[in-house]
Amino acid sequence: MSRAGRSLLVVISGPGGVGKDTVIEQLLKRNPHLCYSVSYTTRPRRDYEIDGEHYSFVTREEFEQMAQADDFLEHATVNGNLYGTSAARVEAAQRAGYDVILKIDVQGADQVRQRRPDGVYVFIAPPTMRELIRRRIERGVESEEEIQARQRLAEWEMSFADRYDHIVVNDTVVRAVGEIESLLEEDRRLLV
Ligand code: 5GP
Numbered sequence: 640m641s642r643a644g645r646s647l648l649v650v651i652s653g654p655g656g657v658g659k660d661t662v663i664e665q666l667l668k669r670n671p672h673l674c675y676s677v678s679y680t681t682r683p684r685r686d687y688e689i690d691g692e693h694y695s696f697v698t699r700e701e702f703e704q705m706a707q708a709d710d711f712l713e714h715a716t717v718n719g720n721l722y723g724t725s726a727a728r729v730e731a732a733q734r735a736g737y738d739v740i741l742k743i744d745v746q747g748a749d750q751v752r753q754r755r756p757d758g759v760y761v762f763i764a765p766p767t768m769r770e771l772i773r774r775r776i777e778r779g780v781e782s783e784e785e786i787q788a789r790q791r792l793a794e795w796e797m798s799f800a801d802r803y804d805h806i807v808v809n810d811t812v813v814r815a816v817g818e819i820e821s822l823l824e825e826d827r828r829l830l831v
Contacts, residue, residue: 647759649739649740649823651742651763652742652745652747652760652763652803653762653764654765654771654793655789655793656765656774656778656793657771658763658774660742662809662812662815663742666820670738673737673740674732674738676725676729676732676739676741677725678724678725678741679711680721680723681699681721681722682694682720684696705725706723710723710726713743713751714747714750715744722743724741748799748802749802752802759822759823760804761806764807768794771793772786772790805822807819807822
């Protein structure tokens with residue numbers, strides 16, 4: 640399907656702690672034609688998470704069977720856990736006319752880019768790396784070592800930014816959401 644088709648596939652990546660979840664939550668709230676593709680993961684469920692809503696939580700064996708059956712549009716290991724995007728879920732949502740948002744890491748985005756060059760690729764960046772660290776420290780849940788390890792991971796993730804169609808700085812959520820809405824609107828206009 641080309642971008643001129645009925646709906647867009649929107650791939651969103653960015654370093655951990657940059658605020659992807661909040662930005663996506665706002666985008667979904669404000670745009671009823673957008674829908675989120677729930678990923679599969681082997682990561683343990685966090686207390687506040689709902690199976691089937693935040694993720695579909697599966698065992699490693701189940702995940703590997705799905706990968707073997709080619710059920711994933713992409714899949715990758717992030718922080719030692721497996722994550723994958725269901726090809727069937729994306730297809731069903733696009734068939735129903737929704738623009739579909741994927742929140743996936745940079746390795747997953749590389750795979751989707753091969754299979755779906757028609758996608759819109761958005762990288763969410765922090766205003767500065769210092770600000771990213773400051774936000775993490777403010778959350779106050781990580782040790783100094785964890786912060787440093789995540790910092791190295793964030794720098795690696797940032798090195799992928801120029802592979803994306805758009806880099807959006809999350810200085811404030813309202814502004815970042817507005818910018819993404821405008822660029823999606825523009826993409827739709829350009830390609831109809
Ligand atoms: P968390 O476990 O904190 O929810 O997510 C950790 C990382 O996994 C995030 O960077 C997120 O973008 C990535 N992630 C979530 N779902 C998927 C997926 O389906 N595929 C890939 N490749 N990455 C994912």
